[in-house]
Amino acid sequence: MATKIxxxxxxxxxxxxxxxxxxxxxxxxxxCLSFEELVSSLLSGESDQAVMAIENSIAxxxxxxxxxxxxxxxxIIGEHYLDIQQxxxxxxxxxxxxxxxxxxxxxxxxxxMEFLKQYPxxxxxxxxxxxxxxxxxxxxxxxxxxxxxxxxxxxxxDLEILAPEIQTINNNMTRFVIIDKKQSxxxxxxxxxxxxxxELDHKRGSLAAVLNxxxxxxxxxxxxxxxxxxxxxxxxxxxxxxxxEKYEDYAKAKALIDIMAEYFKVLGEYKNAKP
Amino acid sequence: MATKIxxxxxxxxxxxxxxxxxxxxxxxxxxCLSFEELVSSLLSGESDQAVMAIENSIAxxxxxxxxxxxxxxxxIIGEHYLDIQQxxxxxxxxxxxxxxxxxxxxxxxxxxMEFLKQYPxxxxxxxxxxxxxxxxxxxxxxxxxxxxxxxxxxxxxDLEILAPEIQTINNNMTRFVIIDKKQSxxxxxxxxxxxxxxELDHKRGSLAAVLNxxxxxxxxxxxxxxxxxxxxxxxxxxxxxxxxEKYEDYAKAKALIDIMAEYFKVLGEYKNAKP
Numbered sequence: 001m002a003t004k005i006x007x008x009x010x011x012x013x014x015x016x017x018x019x020x021x022x023x024x025x026x027x028x029x030x031x032c033l034s035f036e037e038l039v040s041s042l043l044s045g046e047s048d049q050a051v052m053a054i055e056n057s058i059a060x061x062x063x064x065x066x067x068x069x070x071x072x073x074x075x076i077i078g079e080h081y082l083d084i085q086q087x088x089x090x091x092x093x094x095x096x097x098x099x100x101x102x103x104x105x106x107x108x109x110x111x112x113m114e115f116l117k118q119y120p121x122x123x124x125x126x127x128x129x130x131x132x133x134x135x136x137x138x139x140x141x142x143x144x145x146x147x148x149x150x151x152x153x154x155x156x157x158d159l160e161i162l163a164p165e166i167q168t169i170n171n172n173m174t175r176f177v178i179i180d181k182k183q184s185x186x187x188x189x190x191x192x193x194x195x196x197x198x199e200l201d202h203k204r205g206s207l208a209a210v211l212n213x214x215x216x217x218x219x220x221x222x223x224x225x226x227x228x229x230x231x232x233x234x235x236x237x238x239x240x241x242x243x244x245e246k247y248e249d250y251a252k253a254k255a256l257i258d259i260m261a262e263y264f265k266v267l268g269e270y271k272n273a274k275p
Numbered sequence: 276m277a278t279k280i281x282x283x284x285x286x287x288x289x290x291x292x293x294x295x296x297x298x299x300x301x302x303x304x305x306x307c308l309s310f311e312e313l314v315s316s317l318l319s320g321e322s323d324q325a326v327m328a329i330e331n332s333i334a335x336x337x338x339x340x341x342x343x344x345x346x347x348x349x350x351i352i353g354e355h356y357l358d359i360q361q362x363x364x365x366x367x368x369x370x371x372x373x374x375x376x377x378x379x380x381x382x383x384x385x386x387x388m389e390f391l392k393q394y395p396x397x398x399x400x401x402x403x404x405x406x407x408x409x410x411x412x413x414x415x416x417x418x419x420x421x422x423x424x425x426x427x428x429x430x431x432x433d434l435e436i437l438a439p440e441i442q443t444i445n446n447n448m449t450r451f452v453i454i455d456k457k458q459s460x461x462x463x464x465x466x467x468x469x470x471x472x473x474e475l476d477h478k479r480g481s482l483a484a485v486l487n488x489x490x491x492x493x494x495x496x497x498x499x500x501x502x503x504x505x506x507x508x509x510x511x512x513x514x515x516x517x518x519x520e521k522y523e524d525y526a527k528a529k530a531l532i533d534i535m536a537e538y539f540k541v542l543g544e545y546k547n548a549k550p
Contacts, residue, residue, distance in 0.1 A: 060338035060502050061338070063335035063336070202495075204490055204493065204494075204495050205486075205487075205490030207486055207496055207499070208483060208486035208487045208489070208490045211480075211482055211483035211486055212480075212483045212487070214483070215479055215480030215483045218479065219479075220477075220479050221482055222511075223501050223511070224482070224499055224500070224501045224513075225499070225500050225501060226498050226499045226500060227335050236497075236498070238499075
């Protein structure tokens with residue numbers, strides 16, 4: 001049976017685009033309406049792996065998704081970066097002059113406001129999903145209505161892109177992780193990145209001591225974040241991402257941190273993807 | 276003229292409760308419908324200071340609010356912790372058996388789902404704001420309808436609390452900061468906490484070196500977070516909170532970090548509040 005990948009949103013969503021870029025164009029997906037549903041799909045065996053947005057270069061980390069991975073003991077087995085690009089699309093044959101309304105998610109509309117200001121004749125209508133609007137235009141063959149969505153949505157729902165890359169701020173890069181119930185099957189010489197979590201006692205300098213160990217073991221820290229421990233307000237866990245050249249260096253750091261920290265857990269060991 | 280404090284939400288909101296606990300019961304407030312509006316109120320001089328939620332023990336840091344403080348060069352001059360408690364309230368004289376519908380913000384309803392399950396006769400209706408529902412019940416003298424909101428909302432809109440503290444998860448502690456256009460007027464021996472921001476080059480161990488300086492200068496790190504730099508994807512700034520006993524220790528660390536970091540900025544120096 002083919003591998004099935006859980007995505008957040010429907011086909012044509014940015015999660016679907018990531019699934020296609022990572023697993024190949026023909027990937028079979030399970031459309032999930034929330035991140036909780038995506039995790040359920042994975043846990044129940046409905047899907048084999050899942051694609052999950054984890055941080056964004058504008059909005060920062062998606063904290064609840066870290067908690068979902070941690071709480072359900074899921075493993076990060078890969079990562080993928082997507083430069084979020086919004087496109088104006090409509091039924092084939094329509095021109096921008098034919099468009100009377102544009103429908104999309106409020107966030108996507110906001111990202112494209114500068115572009116839309118050039119076309120005051122187009123009425124802006126908020127909708128709950130970017131890809132779903134594209135699907136509806138296709139299914140109901142709606143004329144005069146445009147969607148703002150991913151290029152995958154345009155292909156999927158046979159729409160024509162009237163204006164590509166219409167977002168105002170470029171560099172809206174989003175990092176997605178590939179998650180699984182099982183650990184990565186990569187060999188140690190393919191692995192050069194890890195996501196770890198640890199808790200420290202409140203002694204002064206305890207975080208500095210752990211970061212010194214990482215530095216001594218030649219790990220590059222690419223991300224650090226203290227997060228409150230639920231049910232123990234203002235006790236913090238640290239979520240840290242590191243990259244390294246040799247797995248042995250990382251293994252050594254891991255052994256040391258395991259001794260130094262009150263609690264230590266690996267969320268995933270995988271291959272670094274360049275943004 | 277009395278000091279006016281900008282709050283997010285209307286009177287009776289949790290921000291209003293914080294303003295009352297911090298500035299006193301009779302505080303004059305400017306009701307702002309978003310955090311952007313709250314910052315505008317401060318910048319325009321409409322209000323003198325503002326109360327802003329900054330992190331929550333369940334959901335973590337409110338990233339866009341850090342960006343708002345940073346971008347607008349505002350100063351954190353104080354902090355306040357509030358244990359978020361939801362209460363079921365209705366017009367005076369009503370009992371829980373009289374209630375046919377409960378209206379509130381989806382998040383507040385979710386937090387109280389276990390309680391609401393005990394009363395299957397009550398219909399759950401989503402609304403856009405917790406305090407606004409309380410105000411509407413009062414203004415229109417709506418019978419049979421209850422709101423879920425703060426105890427301040429109950430007092431404000433003359434409602435009776437039918438069931439106090441009905442949230443499922445306790446310890447939903449939220450940290451609020453008091454922000455101003457000007458720095459704190461506290462003397463250095465009253466100040467024992469600071470929020471700082473810095474950027475480091477990508478050299479291995481540079482963060483560990485800064486944390487070592489902090490530890491050597493007897494600063495306790497209470498929070499650390501790397502955040503992407505907008506317009507420069509995957510270059511990170513660090514937002515750090517520290518506490519200390521002597522301002523001189525902190526001043527020494529500040530001078531050293533200013534030399535070590537590519538960029539260094541103080542977001543605020545203030546007095547630590549215990550959660």
